Amino acid sequence: MNKIDFLVAGVGGQGTILASDILAEVGMEAGYDAKKSDVLGLAVRGGSVLSHVRWGRTVASPVSRKGTIDYLLGFEPLEALRGTEFLHPQSTALVNTQPIPPVSVSSGDAIYPAKERLEQILHAVTANVYFVEATEEAIGLGSSKVTNVVMIGAFSALLDVPVEVWEKVILSRVPEKYSQLNKAAFFAGRELIQGARIS
Amino acid sequence: MKKALLSGNEAIARGAYEAGIQVATGYPGTPSSEILETVAREYGKEIYAEWSTNEKVAMDAAAGAAYSGRRSMVTTKQVGMNVLADALMYTVYTGIEAGLIVVTADDPGMFSSQNEQDNRWYARLAKLPLLEPADSQEAKDFVVQGISLSEKFDTPVLLRTTMRVSHSKGVVTLGERAAVPDEIGPFVRNQEKYVCTAMWAKKRHPVVEQRLLELAQHAESSPFNRIEWGERSLGIITSGITYTYAREVFPDASILKLGMSFPLPVRLINSFAEQVEKVLVIEELDPFLEEQIKAMGIEVVGKGVFPPCDELLPDKIYSIAVDAGFLDKKKDAKPAVPPPETLPPRSPVLCPGCPHRSTFYLLHKMKVPVAGDIGCYNLGCLPPFNAQHTMGCMGASIGVLHGMAIAQLPEKGAATIGDSTFFHSGMPALANMVHNQSHGVVILMDNGTTAMTGHQDHPGTTWSLHGKDVPHIEFKPLLHAMGAKKVVEVNAFDVAEVEKGLKECLDYDGPSVLITKGLCVFISRNPQPPYVVDTDSCVACGECFKLGCPAIVKSNEHNPKTGKAKASIDPTLCVGCDVCRQVCPTGAIHPPIGVERSEA
Incomplete structure (x- = not known):
C-alpha cells in the first residue's frame, strides 16, 4: 500500500474543507490509514484555505513536506499556485479555471496573474496538469455550490478507487435533499476529465 | 470495531461521551470551538453543554458540577486560559468529587490569536497533570484516561492540544460510553476541602505537593x-x-x-x-x-x-x-520550487453586508482614536479603514479607552466592542468608567452573535447551545442600570444615523454608549438583489472603495479627466445591504430596477 499525499487549495466558502474531508474518508474506506489538516482561522471570510490529505499504511504527520505532494487539487487558480512548492516533477495537478480575485486585486493594489502565466508556472513544476471548468459545470447543473463535488468527481477519475466508494462517502456527507444534485455533479466531474489534459 | 474520521476537537467530544462526562462548558475561541459544538450536536442527550459568558464562569460551573458528582469538562483556547486561571488554581487545591478535565487548544503559528503563549506552563504553575495528545485517536483516549486520572488522584487534569491536533482529522476507533449516575446528591459538605479560606487552604497545599509526587511516580509506568x-x-x-x-x-x-x-x-x-x-x-x-x-x-x-x-x-x-548535524541530507532530496513571483495576497475582509462596515467608514473619516477589541471588527484595523489603533485581549477596549481619558488625552476617543465580548469582559470595565467618571464613546457593535468563532450564542441572543427561545438580556436597560446616562441606539446599516449618533456621543461629557445594531449576514441570512453602478453617473471619486467591500470592484471604465477607475459591483458577492448607495455622492449606486426587496 503506497502512500499518496494530496493538497487541496481554494478560497473560504468554496467547500474545499468538505472536499478534503471526503478525500480523507474515501482513503479510510479504501483501506488506508488517513489523516488531514486544514488551516481554518478566518477562512469563512474569504481567505486562502489549504488542506493536506494523506493516505498510507500508517500516517504519522497530518502535514506533508514540501516537494512530496502527489496530487494538487486547485479549486481556484491563484490558490493552486500557492501550493506549487509542495509538488514534485511527477505530481499531478487538477485546477479549476474560474478565478476569484482577492480584494487586493479588485481594489487595484495587485494584479491577478494572466492565464498564460499561471499555466506556465504550473508546467514549470510538473507536466501533469489538468484544467477543468468546474464552476461553469456546477452552474450548469443548477448551483455553483457543487463546484467542490464536480472537482472531486473529476479527480476520482485519476485515482484507482472504486466509484461506489466515492459515491457512498459523498452521499453520507451532503444533505439528503441535495443528494441528486451532488450525484449529478460527481458524475459530470468524472466526464469532465476526459480530454481536459494540457500537455 | 467502529471507526470514524474525526478532527481532534470532534475526538475530544467523543472522548467526553465515552468518559461519561455529563457537563461541558466553555467560551468559543479558535481553535477550540468545535469541541462543544460537537458535544451539543452529537451527544446533546447525554451531555449538558453550554457556552458560558466567559472562560472563568465556564470553569467555575464545571467545578460546581464536578463537586456535585458529575464528570465535567471545560474548553478554552490558549488565551482564554488566562481568564480561566483564577478558577483553575482553586480547583487544584480542592480536588473534585467526579472527574474534571480542562481542555486548552493552543495556537502555535497564531492562525487566529493575539499571542503564541504555551499553556503547558499552567500545569506547572497550578500543579496539575498535563496530557498532550498527538492525534485524534489519542485526543479521544486521553479524555477517557484523563477522567480516570482525575478521579484516582482527586485533581483536575489539563489536556492541551494545538491547532494541528484540534483541526487535523484522523481515523479513530470508537468505544462505548461509561456508566454514569442518574441521581446525585446530597451535596458533599466538606468545608475543609472545598472552602479555600486561608486556615483550610493552608492544609490543602501539602496535599497538592504530595499529589504531584505521586503523579510523577505514576508517570514512570503510565501508558501515556x-x-x-x-x-x-x-x-x-x-x-x-x-x-x-x-x-x-x-x-x-x-x-x-x-x-x-x-x-x-x-x-x-x-x-x-x-x-x-x-x-x-x-x-x-x-x-x-x-x-x-x-x-x-x-x-x-x-x-x-x-x-x-x-x-x-x-x-x-x-x-x-x-x-545542526543531527541528520544526513537525503541524497535524492530535491529542493521545493517556490512560486516564481509574489502572488497577490488574499487577506480576510469584512463580509459583504457586514453591519460593522458603516462604523469603521465613519471612524476613519472622523479620525477618532479607537481602542479595539477581539472579534470580526478587529478587521477595522486594516486598510481602507485603519480605524482601530489598539487591540490586546478580550474586553480590553473599554479599559484602554478609560486609560486614555484619565491620562487626559486631548482627543475624545472611542472603543469598539462586540456584543459577546461585552458580556465576556466588557461589563466590569464599563462599570469602572461610570464609577470613576471618565469619558469616551463605547461603541457596542451588536451583530446578534459571536460571529468570528462561528456564530455562537451569548446572553444577548434568543437561543442557546441547548435550546431555542431562551430569555435574553437587552442592552439598553442593562446599560442604564449600569449607570450609563448617555446611551444611543442606531441602525448599523443607516450611515447618517450612525454618524449622528457618533457625533452626539463624542460631544457628551462623560462615558457614553453607542449601540450599532445590525445582524451578522450569517444570522440574518436574508440577501437582497445585488446593487448596480450606473457607470455614466459614477465619477470615480473612490468614496465607495473606502468601505472596503469585497463586492465593490474597480471597473474597466475610467474618468477621462482623472484617469481613475470607476466602480462596479460583483453581483455574486453583493447582498444589497445599501450602505454603498448611501455614501455615493453622485447617486450612481442603486438597487436593480424592478426587483423587489425581500423580507426576512
Missing part, C-alpha cells in the same frame, strides 16, 4: 509515556503533534514520546538518555520539557537549534536537523 526504540545514536524526546513530525523526519531514531508531559517521569527519562548517544528535545514554542530535563542533569539539545516562535512543521525540523 512510551519509548519507540530505533537506532541508539540519536534519542528524541517529544510530545503532542511534534511527535508525529519527529517520527516522520527521523524514521530510524529512538523516540521517547511523552503523552503526560507534567509531572515528568524522571527515571524513565534518565534511563532513555543513558541508552542513546545524543538527546534531542523537539517541542513547539517554549523549552517546557527541555528546561526540566536539563534540571535533571541530562545533557540535551533543544532550543539551541529549534526556534521558540511559530509552528515547528516537518520541513523546518528537517532543515534545522540537517544544519
